[in-house]
Amino acid sequence: MTPPPHAQAFLATCGWEDAQILPLAGDASFRRYFRVVDGSRSAVLMDAPPPHEDPRPFIAVAEWLVSRGLSAPAILARDLERGLLLLDDFGNGRLRETLDTDPGRERDLYALATDLLVDLHRHPAMPGLPIHGLDQWLEEVQLFIDWYCPAVEAQVDVEGYRSAWTEVLRPVASDGLGPVTVLRDYHAENIMLVDGREGVAHFGLLDFQDALAGHPAYDLASVLEDARRDVPPGIEREMMDRYMASTADAASFERAYWALAAQRNTRILGVFTRLWKRDNKPGYRRFQPRMWGLLERDLAQPHLAPVRDWFDANLAEEYRRLPWKQAA
Incomplete structure (x- = not known):
């Protein structure tokens, strides 16, 4: 540095x-x-x-x-x-450390994080942003095949993988929700608490240079299924309901939430493996247990059955835990 x-x-x-x-x-x-x-x-x-x-x-x-x-x-x-x-300079009050120090504020601060997205999504997507839709989602989950599977020496059905994800994600791409501005890395380590500001402006946003025009469920899944800290499932459910109170089609939003959470978590498994293998940053392996736990919970949703079945057929337990064991 x-x-x-x-x-x-x-x-x-x-x-x-x-x-x-x-x-x-x-x-x-x-x-x-x-x-x-x-x-x-x-x-x-x-x-x-x-x-x-x-x-x-x-x-x-x-x-x-x-x-x-x-x-x-x-x-x-x-x-x-x-x-x-x-x-x-937004100071040192990052959301991650604030919650670690004072977990009693978790519900209130995640409510504010949810309300910020509700406020952001009232606006049309920022002009000129690249699209984040079906083609991009499929390209992103390919990172899992390209990096994770070779790292654990797993032989998998690549064609069936893409087919399963297409079946799950195509209805999300056509559900009519959005596009909105997707910050893409909206989570507790990219949010600062700014003194002297109220409401959603109290949250200072960071690391948004890769913003895209996409589905409103993506950033909510990003902050509630955080790769770096555990969010209690009860808080996640409460914040989903809080967001959906502002949504005309709550059923479609919930379907999209679980599908895009699974898509994001699968992509991150690939990205973190790439950081380990290509960029010599093995510390990212320590996040694997959380990522697999989140992904497996997402895949329990009935409408994600095609992807769940692919994982069950292609990646047994030892392939899901190997990078974590190697990091020990």
Whole structure:
């Protein structure tokens, strides 16, 4: 987490020449974040190095979200050629740690996370976003075949896999709900609690540069079936009902919720395996037990029977637990 060599010169051009640059966070991409401190003021430096990263989608989505009354970081300065952004600092109050420290707030804060999506989905999808529909969903679950199955040396029926997912996801793609703006990585580690702001603006949003135009159930499944923390099933059910109170077709939404939760969790199993095998980040194996637990619960839904049957026929118990055992 060493700052890029041109960071200090960039900060000098925007009035932060005397600031300290402190490591803040990295993520599964090439992006890195630093806290910039100058006396009593602070900001966040995003390093999104070209050609691996392009900060322009982040800027566009951030400005669109703010125009809709939500809290995304203000862009204080930018150097697009070198992939540097200076952002508003939302502080340290991340939802993940807040809930870990004070689990008694879980219901209230997940209610606010749900209400934020209700508010966001009242607006048509942000213009110009790529579509997140059937073709994209099928492409994403292919990551499981491409990365997870080879990692555990499982020989599987690839044609039957795609056929099963198509049967499950095609009704979701044509149910008429959406498209809306899908933040895509909406979960407890990408939500900040911003002091001095009320309502849905109290939640500061991060990591939305991959936003798409897709189904409204996707982000709700993302936050309630979190890859990195357990959400009690009772809270999940309550928040689903809370969201569906604003939906004209609750039955279609619930069907979509379970299907897209299963799709997302399957994709993540593939993504985390790719991070382990390709990017030398074996720590992502520790999430496998939670991901399998979530996926198996999703697949218990009757309308997901084609996919459940494929998993039962192709991946026995040892194939589902192997990466976790290897991480021990």
